[in-house]
Structure formats: structure tokens, C-alpha cells
Amino acid sequence: MSNFEPKLVCFSCKFGWGYLGDEAELTAQIKNWIPIICSGKVDAAHIVDAFKGGADGVLILGCPEGDCHYQDGNFEARKRVYLLRRVLSSYGIEPERVRIVLSTDPEGKQIPNYVREMSEALRRLGPVKRIRLPSRETAGATAKK
Amino acid sequence: MATKPKIAICWLGGCGGCDEAVVDLNEAVLQVADAVEFVLWPVAMDFKYHHVEGMKDKEIALSIINGHVRNCDHEEVARLLRQKSQLILAFGACACFGGTPGLANFTTKEDIFNWVYRDAPTVVNPKGNYPQPKCKVDGKELTLPEFYGQVYALSQIIDVDYYLPGCPPPPDLIASAVNAVLAGKLPPRGSTLAPHKALCDTCERNKTKPPRIALKDIKRIHEVEANPDTCFLAQGILCLGPATRSGCGDVCMKINIPCRGCFGPVEGVKDAGSKFISALASMLDVEDERQVRELVDKLDDLAGYLYRFSAPVSTLVRKRV
Ligand code: SF4
Numbered sequence: 001m002s003n004f005e006p007k008l009v010c011f012s013c014k015f016g017w018g019y020l021g022d023e024a025e026l027t028a029q030i031k032n033w034i035p036i037i038c039s040g041k042v043d044a045a046h047i048v049d050a051f052k053g054g055a056d057g058v059l060i061l062g063c064p065e066g067d068c069h070y071q072d073g074n075f076e077a078r079k080r081v082y083l084l085r086r087v088l089s090s091y092g093i094e095p096e097r098v099r100i101v102l103s104t105d106p107e108g109k110q111i112p113n114y115v116r117e118m119s120e121a122l123r124r125l126g127p128v129k130r131i132r133l134p135s136r137e138t139a140g141a142t143a144k145k
Numbered sequence: 146m147a148t149k150p151k152i153a154i155c156w157l158g159g160c161g162g163c164d165e166a167v168v169d170l171n172e173a174v175l176q177v178a179d180a181v182e183f184v185l186w187p188v189a190m191d192f193k194y195h196h197v198e199g200m201k202d203k204e205i206a207l208s209i210i211n212g213h214v215r216n217c218d219h220e221e222v223a224r225l226l227r228q229k230s231q232l233i234l235a236f237g238a239c240a241c242f243g244g245t246p247g248l249a250n251f252t253t254k255e256d257i258f259n260w261v262y263r264d265a266p267t268v269v270n271p272k273g274n275y276p277q278p279k280c281k282v283d284g285k286e287l288t289l290p291e292f293y294g295q296v297y298a299l300s301q302i303i304d305v306d307y308y309l310p311g312c313p314p315p316p317d318l319i320a321s322a323v324n325a326v327l328a329g330k331l332p333p334r335g336s337t338l339a340p341h342k343a344l345c346d347t348c349e350r351n352k353t354k355p356p357r358i359a360l361k362d363i364k365r366i367h368e369v370e371a372n373p374d375t376c377f378l379a380q381g382i383l384c385l386g387p388a389t390r391s392g393c394g395d396v397c398m399k400i401n402i403p404c405r406g407c408f409g410p411v412e413g414v415k416d417a418g419s420k421f422i423s424a425l426a427s428m429l430d431v432e433d434e435r436q437v438r439e440l441v442d443k444l445d446d447l448a449g450y451l452y453r454f455s456a457p458v459s460t461l462v463r464k465r466v
């Protein structure tokens with residue numbers, strides 16, 4: 001799997017991450033970067049959808065604990081991630097493919113580092129195991145195995 | 146006399162509960178029986194599949210199909226009925242979402258076979274025989290339906306026109322679905338013939354639900370004596386009402402059992418489990434990650450709890466190995 005390039009989706013809260021940085025430059029540096037308003041916006045369904053869409057990992061960057069612009073969105077996200085990781089492992093998706101970091105970096109210089117670091121971990125883990133989703137015509141054939 | 150519309154009722158991988166639910170219509174089923182001509186109902190009548198094979202395409206007005214699809218026999222019958230029917234109604238949680246048998250999507254075919262034919266303590270299988278789709282006995286070939294690698298909901302195999310969820314569906318919704326077909330007054334194809342709202346919206350206990358639920362502990366229904374009038378979630382007992390479609394008649398609520406989700410996700414939601422995760426997370430009244438862990442790790446098989454009836458149609462479908 002040496003040439004495996006993991007697909008990582010990174011959500012980051014605009015209040016804590018990169019708001020003083022050059023957004024265009026950061027966008028060019030970070031693939032699949034989705035700045036959002038509050039990490040608490042990231043629903044478990046978004047993460048699950050990312051995996052369905054072919055992601056190998058999801059990284060959420062939220063504000064430091066106790067520092068959420070909306071009271072506790074970041075902690076909500078952290079609880080959600082904990083629950084979701086348990087569910088993902090039942091689907092055979094390693095829990096460490098979802099990571100949440102609660103910290104801050106107004107310049108956003110750290111974002112590419114976090115992305116790189118997690119991508120490295122994902123590279124070691126390899127791609128998410130794919131399943132061939134049920135297709136009407138071939139349901140039986142794909143299922144036979 | 147105008148010919149009566151032909152109706153088939155058929156089970157695939159079903160438990161018989163859905164067929165029983167039709168019988169439970171009591172007098173109403175006799176009225177229906179007067180208005181229609183049954184052409185197949187394996188549980189109750191002695192028609193054979195080859196009778197259906199001999200029919201013209203679309204000759205059956207409505208096929209009511211319950212049960213999930215897990216082997217080639219189920220698939221063949223589903224395809225046959227699709228070919229011969231104008232309308233297909235996916236009846237019950239198994240046909241709509243895969244149902245409780247769909248929990249098997251969290252394990253593999255290999256693990257199931259190893260347990261059932263080798264490892265379970267009650268198994269005596271000295272020769273290590275596993276069922277094969279084909280085998281020779283006394284020079285003759287015997288066949289068994291091929292067991293697939295996962296459970297499928299009906300719509301993953303054939304086009305489905307309408308859905309009626311529930312485990313099993315309740316009599317009032319069955320009667321109105323059948324009457325709607327007979328009267329030709331049906332909503333757009335693809336509709337679920339049940340209310341759109343979440344169960345909480347119709348639940349009697351909702352008025353006891355505080356505006357913000359703060360759970361310090363999560364209990365399972367058998368561990369406590371639940372108050373019969375208070376919202377389960379407010380009592381710290383998991384209830385899937387917020388993420389489940391209403392229409393069941395609140396039957397579980399009435400016998401003091403929390404909602405398990407047999408009506409599937411509310412209208413417009415694909416994956417009920419991940420929706421519930423977000424809701425549940427915000428209910429956990431904990432200070433730090435350690436407390437989250439203490440609370441959540443007590444829940445055995447969280448995925449099974451959240452997708453008890455719907456794993457095959459969930460976004461991630463099944464376990465990857
Ligand atoms: S939906 Fe429930 S009652 Fe109907 S076949 Fe499945 S398990 Fe049985």
C-alpha cells in the first residue's frame with residue numbers, strides 16, 4: 001500500500017482555526033478542508049456520509065474546551081465522536097479514523113500539520129475496507145462470496 | 146361481474162408475524178377477501194409458485210411482500226412477483242429496512258456458519274459438514290438456496306412501490322393501505338403509507354419530557370422499574386422515539402417498553418442511527434471524556450441498538466471485513 005494516498009476530510013471551526021490566515025492559501029494546501037461555524041455543527045450523519053463517499057478518515061478541529069462561541073458545541077462534537085466511533089467499529093471501520101482536536105490556531109498554520117499527521121496514521125492503517133454496495137442486478141452475485 | 150383484483154401475500158425471510166398481522170384484521174380480512182382474489186399466500190393458502198409463473202406479466206394488482214432477502218430463493222420469488230405485479234408493497238420492517246434479521250449485517254456469513262454449524266455449544270457435527278448449495282447423495286444432486294453474504298431490504302433487490310413499516314405493521318395502517326389500493330387512491334409511488342412525524346410527536350409521555358434532557362446515567366429497561374407515564378428518556382432509559390417514524394399506535398409505550406425503532410427513520414432521514422447519536426450525545430450530562438466513556442461503554446452493542454431494524458438500509462450497510 002506504499003502509494004496509497006488517504007482521503008481525509010477535515011472540518012475546522014472558523015472561530016478557532018485559521019480566521020487570521022489566508023483562506024485561499026490554506027484551501028490550496030489542504031484537500032477536503034471544510035471550515036464551518038462551530039464544530040458542534042458536524043453531525044454524526046455527516047461523518048458517516050463522508051465514509052460512504054469514500055473518505056478514509058475524518059478530522060474535526062474545534063475550539064478549546066470551555067471556549068465555544070456557542071456554549072458547548074465543541075464538547076457536543078466530542079461526545080458525538082465518542083459514540084460514533086463505537087458504532088463505526090461495528091461496521092468494521094477502525095475508530096481511529098475519526099479524530100477530534102479541541103484547540104485553537106488563528107493563523108491556521110497548524111491545520112496542514114494536523115492533516116499531515118493524521119494522513120500518516122491513515123496511511124499506516126490502509127484504506128477503509130470497501131464493500132460492494134447492493135446493486136439490483138447483481139445482488140446475489142456480489143453477495144455470494 | 147367485473148373481475149376482482151388479484152392479490153398476492155408472500156413472505157421471504159419473514160417470521161410469520163407479518164402474515165399473522167394480516168390475519169389479525171379479523172372481519173376486515175373477510176371483507177377484503179370478498180373484494181379481491183388471492184392468488185398466492187403461502188402461510189394461509191395452497192397456491193404454488195408455478196401458478197404465479199403461469200400468470201401474465203402485471204396480472205397481479207398488488208403483491209404484499211414481507212421478510213428480508215438473504216438467499217437466492219427469496220430473491221427469485223421477489224423478482225417473480227415484481228414481474229407479475231402492478232404494485233409491490235414492502236410490508237413490515239424486514240421488507241422495508243431488513244428488519245431484525247438485518248442485525249446479521251454486523252457479522253459475516255462465515256462467522257454465522259461457523260457458529261451455527263461448528264462452535265455453538267449445542268452443535269454436534271463430527272464430520273464438520275456445512276450446508277452446500279449443491280451436494281450429491283446416492284448419485285442424486287440435492288440443492289439448497291444459496292445463503293448470501295448479507296441481508297437485503299426488498300428495495301435493494303426489486304423496485305418497490307409502497308412501504309408499510311412496523312414489526313409487524315398495525316391493523317389500522319394495513320387496512321387503510323389495502324383500501325387505498327382497492328380505491329385507487331394512492332400517494333405518489335415510493336411513499337411510506339404511514340405518518341411523517343417522529344414518534345415523540347404523538348407520544349402521550351411527551352408532555353413529561355423536560356426541555357433539555359440531562360442524563361447522568363443510562364439504564365436498560367430490564368434494570369429498572371420504569372414509570373409508566375413518564376418519558377423514557379427523561380428516566381434515563383434509551384428510547385428511539387425521537388428518531389423513529391410514528392404510526393405504530395404507541396403499542397410499546399402502552400406496555401411500558403421504550404421504542405426500538407421498528408417504524409424506521411422519520412420521513413426524509415436515511416440513517417436513523419447516526420441521527421440518534423447526535424441527539425443522544427447532547428443528552429449526556431457529563432463533564433469530561435472520562436465520564437462519557439463510563440456512561441457509553443456500559444451500552445453493549447450500541448450499533449445493534451441504534452440499527453435494530455434498519456442496518457441493511459443504513460448508510461454504511463454492513464460490516465467490512
Ligand atoms: S417485520 Fe417483524 S413481524 Fe414482520 S416478518 Fe419481520 S420480524 Fe416478523
Ligand code: SF4
Nearest residue numbers: 345348376377384386
Ligand atoms: S422519547 Fe420515547 S417516551 Fe419520550 S416522548 Fe419520545 S417516544 Fe415518548
